[in-house]
Amino acid sequence: MTAQLPGWKSLPPGAVITRPGSTVEYKTHDWRTLRPVIDQERCIRCRLCWLYCPEGTIIELDKPYTTKTGRKYTRTYEINYDYCKGCGICAQECPAKAIKMVEEVR
Amino acid sequence: MSTKPKIPTIWDIPREELFAPGHRMCQGCGAAILMRHITKALGKDAIIVEATGCVEVTTTVYPQTAWKHPWLHIAFENAAAGASGVEAAIKAMKRKGVIPKDKKVKVVAIGGDGGTFDIGLQALSGMLERRHNVLYIVYDNEAYMNTGIQRSGATPYKAWTTTTPVGKVWRGEWRPKKDIMGIVLAHRVPYAATVNPAYITDLYMKVRKAVEIEGPTFIHAFSPCTPGWRIDPALTVTVSRLAVQTGVWINYEVENGEFRVTTPVPKRKPVKEYLRLQGRFRHLTEEEIAEIQRMVDEEVERINKLVGKTVIGPVVE
Numbered sequence A: 001m002t003a004q005l006p007g008w009k010s011l012p013p014g015a016v017i018t019r020p021g022s023t024v025e026y027k028t029h030d031w032r033t034l035r036p037v038i039d040q041e042r043c044i045r046c047r048l049c050w051l052y053c054p055e056g057t058i059i060e061l062d063k064p065y066t067t068k069t070g071r072k073y074t075r076t077y078e079i080n081y082d083y084c085k086g087c088g089i090c091a092q093e094c095p096a097k098a099i100k101m102v103e104e105v106r
Numbered sequence B: 001m002s003t004k005p006k007i008p009t010i011w012d013i014p015r016e017e018l019f020a021p022g023h024r025m026c027q028g029c030g031a032a033i034l035m036r037h038i039t040k041a042l043g044k045d046a047i048i049v050e051a052t053g054c055v056e057v058t059t060t061v062y063p064q065t066a067w068k069h070p071w072l073h074i075a076f077e078n079a080a081a082g083a084s085g086v087e088a089a090i091k092a093m094k095r096k097g098v099i100p101k102d103k104k105v106k107v108v109a110i111g112g113d114g115g116t117f118d119i120g121l122q123a124l125s126g127m128l129e130r131r132h133n134v135l136y137i138v139y140d141n142e143a144y145m146n147t148g149i150q151r152s153g154a155t156p157y158k159a160w161t162t163t164t165p166v167g168k169v170w171r172g173e174w175r176p177k178k179d180i181m182g183i184v185l186a187h188r189v190p191y192a193a194t195v196n197p198a199y200i201t202d203l204y205m206k207v208r209k210a211v212e213i214e215g216p217t218f219i220h221a222f223s224p225c226t227p228g229w230r231i232d233p234a235l236t237v238t239v240s241r242l243a244v245q246t247g248v249w250i251n252y253e254v255e256n257g258e259f260r261v262t263t264p265v266p267k268r269k270p271v272k273e274y275l276r277l278q279g280r281f282r283h284l285t286e287e288e289i290a291e292i293q294r295m296v297d298e299e300v301e302r303i304n305k306l307v308g309k310t311v312i313g314p315v316v317e
């Protein structure tokens, strides 16, 4: 008795990924030893951290914010810590020095 | 004549991400910044064909992908050939009425320096020669990085890599970087440009242009590699910016033979400022730095001559 092998036409096509952007299932936060923290009071909403983040993990929100000194902003930048790898580019590039890299504790 | 589109500002860059997080590119990877903004500039109507390389292995770890575009990987040497085929198939499908004739789909090939300067060079040349309507983008991190930092045709003079080590006899790479833009321009393409991740609006404008122009277009992107260049991951953008400020990298475009520097540098910084942030150049002596400075000066002079005026100024300490 020889086993009936499947023909090539019944094999599923190899290495086809049908879910675009599915790496979101893979959280890269545990790569991080330093954690960026945005000081919303100091942030001048310049968009540069959002621009340069290699992970695209700084989120631009249409969320109004008023500082203690009364400055009104229509946008807020927040970090999605699920993917931030802690590279520190955002803190390095922030012109207002509003981002601090603090030690990550888990 | 060159078309002069409105220069985009930082606020023109779309908020929507077309390149997903969760990819495995290193902390602070320059190519990751590039891919985010290249995909934004391409918009949704594009098909991407990617050569083997850092970006390919880190963004498509089976069974996941970071890409939201239709995306195809074939091999190291044939991204340009694959993209040519995709473009030809689109033409045939239009002819046969399978897809509407006026549907605009740009085919984009992306490769690293290894897959472009070395292994994929003849496929690239064929694609340019046959005038396929394809944009080819090379992200140049100046060595074979994901396999462990082996030198490529793009490795700069005197840089350390694992195959150009530093010791008593060798002082890192002893051959100058291959002039890929020169090779591409020799094919008389309608558009070719250089981009740098510290200058995103410039990159955005050039990718948009390269997509709109009919025929083979080419973009050469500067792409710092944090482990391979031995740099602090936080300094990727700083190093990129310094490359432009020192004249090591020049942002320019060539549209129908017309040469234009898009980031003029009236006062150049000494090349030392760029080199000293990188471990791959740590071994350099003052004489060797002076030699690299001379090479940069010569290139700057050549570019200024092409433009016909001093767009990149002298070194000011």
Ligand code: SF4
Pocket: A036, A052, A053, A054, A055, A056, A057, A058, A079, A083, A084, A085, A086, A087, A088, A089, A090, A091, B028
């Ligand atoms: S540390 Fe790096 S990955 Fe994290 S938010 Fe800042 S730029 Fe993005």
Ligand code: SF4
Pocket: A038, A042, A043, A044, A045, A046, A047, A048, A049, A050, A077, A090, A093, A094, A095, A096, A097, A098, A099
């Ligand atoms: S770079 Fe700094 S100031 Fe600018 S948006 Fe980000 S946190 Fe705010």
